[in-house]
Amino acid sequence: MATKTEFKNPVIRWVDDRLPVFTYLEHEYHQFPMPKNLNYWWNFGALASIVLVVMIVTGIMLAMQYTAHVSLAFESVERIMRDVNYGWLLRYMHTNGASMFFIVVYIHIFRGLYYGSYKKPRELLWMLGVAILLLMMATAFMGYVLPWGQMSFWGATVITNLFSAIPLVGKSIVIWLWGGFSVDNPTLNRFFALHYLLPFAIFAVVALHVVAVHITGSNNPAGVDVQAPRDTVAFHPYFTAKDSVGLGVFLLFFAAIVFFAPNLFGEPDNYIKANPMQTPPHIVPEWYFLPFYAILRAVPDNFIGDWVTSWMGFSFISAKLAGVIAMFGSIAVLFVLPWLDTSKVRSARYRPVYRWFFWIFMIVCGVLGWVGANPAEGWFIVIGRVATAYYFAHFLVVFPLLGWLETPRPLPASISEPVLKEKA
């Protein structure tokens, strides 16, 4: 924030002299220098923030019609679908908006992985992003419980029960989370309260995430730092225009789902009202949790080894606890990724070997999702375990070693150089 902008409009000037919001907007969203080589994969951060706003707006309107009580929640959602003006539109935008949010954010994360956006000096920016992902998961999980269908209830039962794996205090923690001795009305009430609260926490962390990216500036497909003004263009109109194209295409996709296939991502069982006396044949989470669900179930019973158990006299780490640790570990490992990756080169464009590992990792994540959607039996168990092992190996083995072993291709001298060469 170098110079102060002089505004012609006296009202704006008056306000700006006392609280420089207009100077801030001018600097951060008009003149702000962006690397000019950003491709369309850089649209997804802006898209994610727009989806967040859509979720908050539709969510507040749904909350005005929703009743958080075990005997009324399911019917109140159906009342929204049938009797509230455009209630079906609000609800389908909100439920599918959650899926859109995860699609957009997962692409945003994989873009960061491909182009090394987490590396110095953007480590904290990346970690804030991982915090947003965690908050999103908690919010989505609690939101899914609110319609009080069969999957809502049983999903809540399975996930809250994970905490019972914590040694000594696990059972007490679960009872505390439930507010009773099973998932019941107190659970539904607090999930509703937290589901309303957490999006605002997400909003705050997103604000920090955006501030952080405005300090370091965006990474870019070449992965080399901005060196001169000729490497950049102003945020407005260049990236407002480019982000708008992405937004148009994204809205086409979003609308096609909402209007023509609104239950594509949903489970039919959630249109059955929750029944604590009847367990559904398959309890599956929403698609965006499937890879993590597969990791949760991947840890074998004798993971720690019976001999350790017998030697210690008691089983401190059960298979269940190990599974829970693995699941949370799969996200925790992202927090330390900036220090696990020993390569100085950011972009996979100049890392011929890493590029292969990136695509293998994407496939492994897809395989984990597929395993998570299927019952834990037969080959699915074996494939799930191999894929889980690979997931962690990618971070803990591939990333550190590749920095040492790989010979990167020569980097361009600047962002502008490849373009200038081409034109010459």
Add this chain to the structure above:
Amino acid sequence: MMRSTMRTLIIAAAAMVVGATAAQASGEKIELPARNWSWQGGWNNVFGSFDRAQLQRGLQIYTEVCSGCHSLKLVTYRNLAALGYSEDEVKAYAGAHEVQDGPNDDGEMFMRPALPSDRFVSPFANDQAARASNNGALPPDLSLIAKARKGGANYIFGILTGYEEAPEGFPLSEGMNYNHYFAGHQIAMAQPLMDDVVTYADGTAATTEQLASDITAFLAWTAEPELEERKSMGVRVMIFLAFFTILLIAVKRRVWADVKH
């Protein structure tokens, strides 16, 4: 002591899980009949709508056959206007059912004919009464059945046309029926639809297949009464967004025309 109890519990839980999954694994994958429906499948997902005459025939089947056991708790009589009935016809249909109201000024509950603003009257007072009359089985509410089962419309059609003689040696329990498309093949519901079980008001030949597809259409409507409004709005939204996106692409090209990148 504590340890052995825990261990027993864990083994018991594991055995239940294994048993349950094994039971599923042994159940073969059942291929549902793939039917063409006016409101879904291919381009019908975008432009498809309900056939009003079919919905009315479906209501007739629900009224004369299904409503003996199955409730439709989420549907209101006034919703029937969407099937093409006049206000008087809806009033007459609702009025044929009795609902409890009250208390009146004397503190008494009383019965009165249903109004268009009432929900469909359920055949049983509660789930227990429903089970007591149905050999212990609970006939599910049908309001959302088309969305609450994998396969949706095809599943409903399959169940209604899937009654067969049990194969030799099939351990069919007392009072149960064999159905090709039902998971485990044992269904408590006796075959509800047979040729001419209903005499259609519009003179359509009431074959089992015709009956099954008509009631399926009706139940698809009860599950998604917003379907037609949703799709027609969707088409307009898509046209707008497509046009808008083309404009945005043009703007972006214009803005970036002077940048070498």
